[in-house]
Each structure stands twice: as structure tokens, then as C-alpha cells.
Amino acid sequence: MKAKMKIENRVRRLRFDHGEMTQQALAEKVGATRQTVLAIEAGKYAPSLELAFRIADAFGVGVEAVFQREYVGDAG
Amino acid sequence: MGYQEKLICGQFLTLLLVCSYLFGVLRGGVSLWTMLGSIILMIVLQIVYAIVVAMFSKKEDRDERDRLIEYKAYKVSYLTLMVLGGLWVWGLMSHMFTVGQLTSPGLILAVWFGVEALRTGTQLVLHRTGVTA
Numbered sequence: 498m499k500a501k502m503k504i505e506n507r508v509r510r511l512r513f514d515h516g517e518m519t520q521q522a523l524a525e526k527v528g529a530t531r532q533t534v535l536a537i538e539a540g541k542y543a544p545s546l547e548l549a550f551r552i553a554d555a556f557g558v559g560v561e562a563v564f565q566r567e568y569v570g571d572a573g
Numbered sequence: 574m575g576y577q578e579k580l581i582c583g584q585f586l587t588l589l590l591v592c593s594y595l596f597g598v599l600r601g602g603v604s605l606w607t608m609l610g611s612i613i614l615m616i617v618l619q620i621v622y623a624i625v626v627a628m629f630s631k632k633e634d635r636d637e638r639d640r641l642i643e644y645k646a647y648k649v650s651y652l653t654l655m656v657l658g659g660l661w662v663w664g665l666m667s668h669m670f671t672v673g674q675l676t677s678p679g680l681i682l683a684v685w686f687g688v689e690a691l692r693t694g695t696q697l698v699l700h701r702t703g704v705t706a
Contacts, residue, residue, distance in 0.1 A: 532575035532700070533638040541703025545637050 500568040504543045507563055508534070511556045527551040576626070576633040578700045583622035585693040591615045592686050596679075608678040641706060642699045650692035657684055 512518040520534040527534075529548060536542035537552075544552070553560040574582070591611050635643075664670045674680070 529636040530575055530577070530633045530639065532578065533636050536638060536703060539703075542638055543705060545706075548637060 498570070500570045503567045503569050505540065505565045505567060506537060507565075508538050508552065511558070511563060515556060523552070523555060526555045575700075576630050577635055577639045578697070579626045579630060580623055581693050581696045581700070583626060584619055585690065585697060587615055587618040587622060588686060588690050588693065590618070592690070595682065595686075605678050608682050611682070638704065642696050642704050645699060645704060646692045646695040649695045650688045653691055654684075654688050657688075 508523075512520070512523060520531045520538070524531045524534045527548060528551065529544075533542065533544070533548075537544055549560050549564055553563045556563065591614060595607070595611055661675055665672065665675055
């Protein structure tokens with residue numbers, strides 16, 4: 498049975514590390530709405546690969562430094 | 574509440590307003606002209622509401638999440654419309670209802686508004702609860 502993937506992120510932490518960057522500022526930088534940034538931070542929305550890369554670029558880090566995956570349930 | 578969510582909220586509320594007038598005050602006894610008039614009234618109300626929202630809120634373009642939510646909501650309303658279409662055909666074929674009953678402006682308007690309310694309502698719920706691809 499395929500294990501369920503849970504995607505977690507460090508967007509809130511990275512915003513804090515970048516001089517308390519606001520959600521609005523990040524949203525404008527990546528071309529999304531503030532609600533989308535809010536939903537990503539709350540784990541209510543998993544962004545597309547393109548948006549994930551844009552967010553990583555906004556913080557100057559790799560995408561894996563922003564998004565982490567965790568397998569829940571049986572693997573393999 | 575975001576800009577797009579406010580616009581959808583306006584669509585939903587104007588829909589409910591026109592619906593409650595048509596089916597509450599007029600009790601569904603609508604003519605073709607009332608039907609057209611109510612659709613035009615609803616569009617005008619939605620345009621006025623969108624102008625008011627644009628005046629008092631920061632305009633934001635739709636992004637991928639808004640489009641995904643819209644797509645999911647359209648899917649729900651499309652499937653509902655398909656089921657209702659199937660019931661309509663079944664009602665006609667089984668002679669349970671007459672052609673006149675099934676083509677009355679009141680029924681057509683109720684289905685139209687119902688499906689639209691479902692679409693906008695689904696969008697509002699998904700904006701709040703979250704959405705996955």
C-alpha cells in the first residue's frame with residue numbers, strides 16, 4: 498500500500514529569519530496572494546512545483562530547505 | 574478575507590438575494606421576462622458589488638490556488654447539473670412529469686441558481702478549509 502505523504506514547510510521560520518518579512522511581501526515576491534502564503538504556512542495548501550521554487554528563490558535557499566516530506570503509514 | 578474571496582462572497586449573497594425575492598416573494602411563479610430580468614438584476618448587483626470591493630480593498634489577481642478552488646467548485650456544480658439532467662430525462666421518459674412542468678421558467682431558474690449557489694458556496698468553503706490538487 499502506498500504511504501501517504503505529508504508535506505511540511507518552514508516558510509514562517511524563513512520569513513522570520515529574513516527580517517520578519519510580511520506574508521504580503523513574500524506573496525508579492527513570488528506572484529501569489531497573501532491568502533495563498535497564509536494557507537501554505539498553515540499546511541492547508543501544497544503549492545505547485547513552480548510556486549515552491551519561487552518561494553525557495555525568494556529566501557535564497559533550495560526547495561528542500563523550505564518544504565519537507567514525511568511518509569505516514571506503510572511505505573513500499 | 575482576501576480580494577477574490579470577497580468577490581465570491583458577493584456573488585453568493587446577490588444570488589441568495591435575488592433567489593429569496595423570486596422564490597420567497599413571487600413564490601416561484603415566474604414568467605420568462607421575470608426570469609431574464611432577475612438574471613440581469615443579479616449581474617448588475619454583482620458588478621456594483623465588485624466596484625465597491627475594488628474601491629475599498631487592495632486588488633489582487635487570481636493565483637494558482639484561486640484557480641484550483643474555482644476548478645474544483647465548477648466540477649462539483651457540473652456533476653450536480655449532470656445528475657439533475659439525468660433526473661430530468663428520467664422524469665420525462667417515465668411520464669412522471671409533463672414537458673410543461675419540466676420546462677417551466679421557475680424550475681429552470683431554480684436549477685440555474687441552485688447550481689450557481691453550489692459553485693460559489695463550494696468556493697467559499699474551500700477558501701476556508703483548504704484545498705489539495
